[in-house]
Amino acid sequence: MDGKEKLIFHVDVNSAFLSFEAVYRLQHGATVDLRDIPSAVAGAQATRHGIILAKSGPTKKYGVRTGEPTWEAKRKCPHLVTVSPNYALYMCCHHAMVELLRKFSDRVQVFSVDECFMDMAGMPGADQPMELADKIRKRIKNELGFTVSIGISTNKLLAKMGSEFKKPDAVSTLFPWEIAEKMWPLPVEDLYMVGRATSFKLRKMGIDTIGALANCDLEILKYKFKSWGKLLWDYANGIENSEVSPPGRELVKGIGNSTTVHFDVEDRETAHQVLLSLAETVGMRLRFGGRHCRVIAVSIKRAEDLISYSHQLKIQSPIDSTAAIYEYCKKLFDEAWDGKPIRHLGVRVSDLSTADHVQLSMFEKDWEKQKKIDRTVDQIRMRFGPGTIVRSNFIRSGLAPLEGGLSDDASYPVMTSIL
Template identity: 55%
Template sequence: LSWEAVYRLQHGASLDLRDVPSVVGGDVEKRHGIVLAKSIPAKKYGIHTGEVLWQARSKCPGLIVVPPDYQLYMQCSNALIDLLGEYSPLIERYSVDECFVDITHSLGDKDPYILAKEISAKIKNTLGFTVNIGVSTNKLLAKMASELEKPDKVHTLYPHEIPEKMWPLSVKELFMVGRSTAPKLYRLNIFSIGQLARTDPEFLTAHFKSFGKVLWRYANGIDDSPVNPFGTVAKGIGNSTTVPFDVETEKDAFLVLLSLVETASSRLRSARLLAQVVSVAIRKTDLTFYSHQRKLLTPTDNTEDLFKTAKSLFKELWDGSPLRHLGVAFSSLCNDQFCQVSIFEEERVYKKKALDSCIDAIRRHFGDTSVVRGSFINSGIPPLMGGVAEDFPSMRSIL
């Protein structure tokens, strides 16, 4: 939201979105009604990232909603990463607006807090937006420190500061304690991070299985994962969309699925990955959600094969009710440099791979709509549909 606010101010806006209850959300008319980011004043109304816009507006009738500009956000994100690269080559991108930077070998004689303040000031003066920076000895504590007080702050959270700064916080503030985990902890009379840290790990394991030990480690600030500038292999690649109209026919549903598969399969090929599990998800107009998945005999990145499986899954899943949301996802990913194929399918597989590569190359050079399937012409459905999904792995896998 800070990026959106700064951009609008630079282009003549008189209102700073950061100073009023505002959110970056979807297009209500097109029914993309999800809160993607919120201002600090909006947070005070109890508005949460991920909730539907009508619910957010019921909490704050005067809420300002602006549509997302993904291209702007990626430009800001890349500019931020480039600037941080002046301080250290060890940068691990966590999300579009968060990253970890290992400055161990960049400090020299400087205090880490002083260097963090210098970085914060340079970002503000060079790029025009503010950031929160957390400084610590590991990624978990740095992440927790960055969330302490906003905006435009630098916080430390070293191990010896945990009892004073982290343990008094509500347990819901601990990373990985979400809306479903917090009530379970409350029922166990665990209300603060300090109480969780002092709880017997075996007791937590009995109630949360292996996740119980993760919670205990996080509450005690334990994390030994290094900053990985190369990232980690994505566990899955998916794409979904909320359609501007009710999908009531199989023909329209198949076109939406094809559009989603086109986008997601090109991302598979770009990442040099093959998928062995295909999942399809649908949401009806009453907001009920259903999903179905299938494991393929041979991993693939071919659009036609993935779409064929997605169609089959959809037929098994759909009962004819109007739909407002459809999604596809590919998982059980593996590297595309070696894959055993059937001797009866080998020639067909390589021909399809060559066709997909050719189409990808044309779209990279001449635009996404330079080559489209004839079935999309005059259909009113975009040939490449879906939001900008991030390939950043979840922090649980990083830590």
């Protein structure tokens, strides 16, 4: 803004979950490095969570993709070694990396569990960006044991695109004057924010590369894609100027919890039970964050065709109690459910407010008594662990009393359309 040249780094952990896992195992006496063999982090198939969450380099060669069902991956790669995810470990690695990065800049933006932006303008060594990035890369490798790819540029978008160029364990630049040479020849789906649907439409228009998109008539894009068109065109031309947001926390807009139940849910009571376990976690996270919500939503995924639908409700006065959330969830579910077997259920709250003073509407139930119960339960769970208090109706249900994690990974801001 003040005419000073910007310098942004994007740091991306290579095969994050798998690398974290590999390092941990080596530190605990493993003789094989998971990164050197066909391996993957995958959910448990028995509970129908069986998809590939991260894969090693050798696995990549078999054409295995992240997000693909484990059985399919094993068909492509019969000797695939799979390990279960360990989110607590990933958060440890994440924190360790952020801590290290903060030694190089006071402006580090956590972007996800494995990605950070760094504003390096004016930092020591910033006059030699390649050398500086290399120093960071080496320190992470030596001290933390995993490798990263770093992209260097003058804005976040270009830095992020740049970090894709060379991996693992590498530093690349994508300065504005390198866009035409380095970014424009790439297939259009390599551009950040061009997903399946957009890529399909662009290809149908004859736009196959990022360069073709960049040189397309902006008016045509705006006509076809509305506000998306402008964003796509800007990104293809390397235009993006958001700040590396400071460590201060951006407030989360919504809190959700959903689960694929390990059997098909075919009756209302069981569905309610699952909703309760989801509402418990959502409620706790809401209260730990000192927030209340005004919108409650339930989502349902059908077993037969995996199609999801949802139902939501906006209420007058903000709530944060588990019992209140659960009551609304039951109502929403009963109104929305088509009666067909369910694979997946979700609870999500939004329109959040800070909990300072909450006004009670005359027309809605007084949840004050429930709030005291919640608070007590929360305290006990915090002191003695989440499993110490379980609602009696869960004991013989075969369902987890608290669905979803309470780890603080969800509290990290996720990437949005505006970087």
